[in-house]
Amino acid sequence: MIAPAEAVPASAPDLSAIDFGPVRTKVADYWKALRLTDEVLIGNLVEDCINRARLRVGRPSSPELLRRAIEEAQRRFDHALASAIGLPPSNDPHPLAAARAALLLTPGLSADSLFRHDASTRELKEKLEPLLPRSTPPEAPVTMTPVPLRFWLFKSTDH
Amino acid sequence: MAVAASVLTPGIIAFRRILFFSLVMLTTVLAMAMITSAFQQNGFTPTELILLILYTLLILWVSTSFWTATLGFWVLLRGGDKYSIGRLLPVGAAQDSAPMRTALVMPIYNEDPTRVTAGLRAIWQSLQETGRGDDFDLLILSDTRDADCWMQEEANWYRMCADFDAHGRIFYRNREKNIARKSGNLEDFCHRWGGRYRYMVVLDADSIMSGETLVRMVDMMQAHPGVALIQSPPLPANHKSLFSRILQFASNFYGDIFIWGINYWQLSSSGYWGHNAIIRVEPFVKHCGLPKLPGREPFGGEIFSHDTVEAALLRESGWEVWIAPELKGSYEELPPTLIDYAKRDRRWCQGNLQHLRMVFARGFGGLSRLYFLMGIMSYVSSPLWLLFLVLTGFEAYVQSQTMPVYFFGDNLFPVWPESYAVEMTTVLLVTLSMLFLPKIWSLILGLIRWRKIKTYGGLLRATLSVFLESLFSMLTAPVLMIYQSKFVFAILMRRSVGWPPQNRDDHRLSLWEAIQAHGEHTVIGLLAGWVSYQYVPGFFLWLIPVLAGLVLSIPISMLSSSAWVGQTARKLGLFLTPEEYQQPRVLQLLNENLQRMERDQAAVAESTDNRHVADPGVSALHLALLPNRPVKKRQRHQLRALVYQLVEEGPEKLSPAEKRHLISDPETLVRLHTMAWGGREETQL
Numbered sequence: 001m002i003a004p005a006e007a008v009p010a011s012a013p014d015l016s017a018i019d020f021g022p023v024r025t026k027v028a029d030y031w032k033a034l035r036l037t038d039e040v041l042i043g044n045l046v047e048d049c050i051n052r053a054r055l056r057v058g059r060p061s062s063p064e065l066l067r068r069a070i071e072e073a074q075r076r077f078d079h080a081l082a083s084a085i086g087l088p089p090s091n092d093p094h095p096l097a098a099a100r101a102a103l104l105l106t107p108g109l110s111a112d113s114l115f116r117h118d119a120s121t122r123e124l125k126e127k128l129e130p131l132l133p134r135s136t137p138p139e140a141p142v143t144m145t146p147v148p149l150r151f152w153l154f155k156s157t158d159h
Numbered sequence: 160m161a162v163a164a165s166v167l168t169p170g171i172i173a174f175r176r177i178l179f180f181s182l183v184m185l186t187t188v189l190a191m192a193m194i195t196s197a198f199q200q201n202g203f204t205p206t207e208l209i210l211l212i213l214y215t216l217l218i219l220w221v222s223t224s225f226w227t228a229t230l231g232f233w234v235l236l237r238g239g240d241k242y243s244i245g246r247l248l249p250v251g252a253a254q255d256s257a258p259m260r261t262a263l264v265m266p267i268y269n270e271d272p273t274r275v276t277a278g279l280r281a282i283w284q285s286l287q288e289t290g291r292g293d294d295f296d297l298l299i300l301s302d303t304r305d306a307d308c309w310m311q312e313e314a315n316w317y318r319m320c321a322d323f324d325a326h327g328r329i330f331y332r333n334r335e336k337n338i339a340r341k342s343g344n345l346e347d348f349c350h351r352w353g354g355r356y357r358y359m360v361v362l363d364a365d366s367i368m369s370g371e372t373l374v375r376m377v378d379m380m381q382a383h384p385g386v387a388l389i390q391s392p393p394l395p396a397n398h399k400s401l402f403s404r405i406l407q408f409a410s411n412f413y414g415d416i417f418i419w420g421i422n423y424w425q426l427s428s429s430g431y432w433g434h435n436a437i438i439r440v441e442p443f444v445k446h447c448g449l450p451k452l453p454g455r456e457p458f459g460g461e462i463f464s465h466d467t468v469e470a471a472l473l474r475e476s477g478w479e480v481w482i483a484p485e486l487k488g489s490y491e492e493l494p495p496t497l498i499d500y501a502k503r504d505r506r507w508c509q510g511n512l513q514h515l516r517m518v519f520a521r522g523f524g525g526l527s528r529l530y531f532l533m534g535i536m537s538y539v540s541s542p543l544w545l546l547f548l549v550l551t552g553f554e555a556y557v558q559s560q561t562m563p564v565y566f567f568g569d570n571l572f573p574v575w576p577e578s579y580a581v582e583m584t585t586v587l588l589v590t591l592s593m594l595f596l597p598k599i600w601s602l603i604l605g606l607i608r609w610r611k612i613k614t615y616g617g618l619l620r621a622t623l624s625v626f627l628e629s630l631f632s633m634l635t636a637p638v639l640m641i642y643q644s645k646f647v648f649a650i651l652m653r654r655s656v657g658w659p660p661q662n663r664d665d666h667r668l669s670l671w672e673a674i675q676a677h678g679e680h681t682v683i684g685l686l687a688g689w690v691s692y693q694y695v696p697g698f699f700l701w702l703i704p705v706l707a708g709l710v711l712s713i714p715i716s717m718l719s720s721s722a723w724v725g726q727t728a729r730k731l732g733l734f735l736t737p738e739e740y741q742q743p744r745v746l747q748l749l750n751e752n753l754q755r756m757e758r759d760q761a762a763v764a765e766s767t768d769n770r771h772v773a774d775p776g777v778s779a780l781h782l783a784l785l786p787n788r789p790v791k792k793r794q795r796h797q798l799r800a801l802v803y804q805l806v807e808e809g810p811e812k813l814s815p816a817e818k819r820h821l822i823s824d825p826e827t828l829v830r831l832h833t834m835a836w837g838g839r840e841e842t843q844l
Contacts, residue, residue: 030836033775067837074833093825098783104776105314106321133317134327135784137296140354142440144346146450147472152519157450 197582231420369488464510684709
């Protein structure tokens with residue numbers, strides 16, 4: 001379980017002017033869009049993302065904080081997903097994106113178990129494997145060369 | 160792979176073709192003789208000579224169509240044709256090296272993703288109901304350039320896989336560059352996956368085919384290893400506007416006799432209409448790689464109407480190409496308005512005129528050249544009719560201005576000028592009969608097949624529908640004649656039109672749209688009416704049907720575009736088709752899918768996150784499907800500049816190509832997604 005970060009580091013910029021309410025709502029909406037349903041879990045993750053985002057904002061503005069918090073949510077989600085399906089760290093974003101798509105677009109799946117680290121995480125992994133997008137079949141190439149056409153009165157095609 | 164032997168003997172083929180061409184030529188010669196005897200009475204003038212040549216060309220065209228329909232009528236009167244591909248005895252098992260799998264391929268280009276998916280779902284569901292679904296894969300071959308449409312297609316594809324548990328059976332790919340349009344798209348499929356499949360069924364974006372029909376087509380191919388292609392005759396279905404319902408009725412009611420007639424004389428050397436056809440992949444790959452024609456568009460460049468050329472290449476390589484008149488359960492959609500119909504005609508006209516060069520291709524047989532000529536003639540006949548009308552009017556004017564001379568030399572008895580009204584009226588009646596008799600043939604068949612006519616609303620309503628359809632086609636024919644004449648002229652002036660996607664949605668024309676499209680037709684009609692009435696009143700009366708179509712083009716076009724009028728006609732039982740009387744299962748599935756998808760879309764539109772880039776699932780799927788391409792430093796800067804432009808000026812300032820560029824880069828896509836959730840709604844594409 002993720003504990004909400006209580007303290008704000010001393011190095012963070014002064015964010016007292018920011019209204020945190022809309023930021024929290026938006027970040028919570030984002031977590032819901034990532035198929036999280038457990039309200040307590042969402043609340044904790046929201047707080048955690050905002051607290052981490054506070055450390056990274058360059059200028060004290062609400063959009064900047066929100067953007068950083070969303071980035072943090074993405075990072076956390078991807079990390080949890082990669083761990084759940086046993087994906088090794090890589091610069092290639094495609095395999096992780098494929099798993100994310102499968103989780104988010106398949107009806108009836110919830111991402112809550114990604115953060116539970118119990119048997120349900122393994123179940124999710126098993127469920128996701130056959131659902132990974134396979135956009136094209138294995139290639140079986142054949143050669144299809146243009147047929148030369150020759151014409152009377154008109155210029156012919158190249159051989 | 161060697162071509163297998165045919166079950167048809169050369170004697171049957173020769174007899175049927177000799178009969179058909181003899182009938183066509185005999186009719187043409189008789190009509191020519193009649194008009195020649197009329198002109199000859201006072202000696203030929205240059206105008207009359209031109210009229211004779213024009214009439215010969217036109218009557219040749221009309222009688223080809225007439226005899227095709229009449230032979231089809233004869234075949235149906237006798238209960239069908241034993242020499243149709245569906246009735247021929249199997250000649251042995253196929254010897255293809257490819258595995259016995261069939262790919263259903265649908266090339267699409269910026270089409271409505273909802274309609275495309277609803278149709279594909281219906282086909283897939285219907286196929287599964289046959290119990291033979293495992294023999295098929297479905298491949299959506301997208302050439303879509305529109306960014307939003309692209310992401311929607313991907314999302315729809317994945318949901319389809321998820322809903323039918325068809326991961327690894329239904330596929331989607333979007334080409335990075337849409338080289339050579341549809342033919343290039345199919346060629347790319349063959350290049351990459353051709354070795355996996357023995358057959359492919361080519362579908363258009365609006366194609367609907369029942370599972371039973373698909374299975375039957377595969378069985379036919381299996382039974383006839385010498386056949387490379389079987390074309391199913393697609394029937395228009397599922398229409399609402401009056402215009403498309405009238406066309407739908409005409410295709411349904413008269414289509415049968417034409418299709419059976421085509422089969423009668425073309426037999427194993429038939430054509431390919433570009434979709435709703437099954438193709439043996441191996442010969443297609445071997446013989447149908449299309450070259451780029453020398454010169455620039457519209458006559459050079461990529462081959463637009465590739466289907467006719469591909470069929471010719473298969474035939475010339477010794478393969479059989481059939482049309483299967485007995486195949487039902489194959490459907491397509493029509494343009495919903497007269498204007499959309501004309502727009503589609505513009506593209507087809509360009510494609511067919513490009514075939515002029517093919518007529519002179521070395522090594523092609525006479526039949527292939529004839530098919531190319533027939534395609535050309537289907538558009539060139541319009542300017543020829545127009546010229547014929549103008550010259551007839553001119554000739555009538557000259558005749559009316561000629562002072563008759565009754566006494567020659569010392570002759571005491573007057574020599575009355577000979578009128579050729581009787582001959583000309585006969586010629587006109589013969590021509591009109593050939594145009595209208597196929598409709599009568601269909602009505603006679605309806606009388607005989609009582610159960611069938613019930614599905615057209617009964618004999619009374621079917622007869623009334625035929626009458627109204629004839630009236631409608633008489634009124635719209637002059638408008639199409641002007642349109643097609645303009646298209647032919649523009650193409651001859653080397654103005655290309657490209658290959659824009661077709662409008663398939665029902666939409667009522669506004670007065671302004673109708674005026675813009677038909678204003679010139681109305682003016683031409685009024686002007687021609689005034690000139691003929693003023694100078695040749697006798698000719699004016701003959702010209703009234705043509706003038707009426709032109710003068711009334713605005714209200715006719717508007718009225719016929721109305722879905723309400725179309726549906727009212729349906730309630731009255733007019734222009735009813737068997738598919739409307741009792742909807743086939745596959746069309747039921749299509750409509751159910753459409754209704755559900757439209758309902759889902761409406762629900763999504765009400766929520767805030769109806770944008771694809773913002774949707775984490777759709778965005779992730781798009782990222783997963785993007786190819787792994789390294790981005791150069793310069794391109795990275797360009798992409799950043801585009802993002803800034805998007806933020807500052809909004810998505811409407813970006814071109815479709817720029818939007819596509821943005822979502823084609825994984826890094827930029829993630830950035831846009833984050834920005835969309837980070838309070839920058841203006842970054843939505």
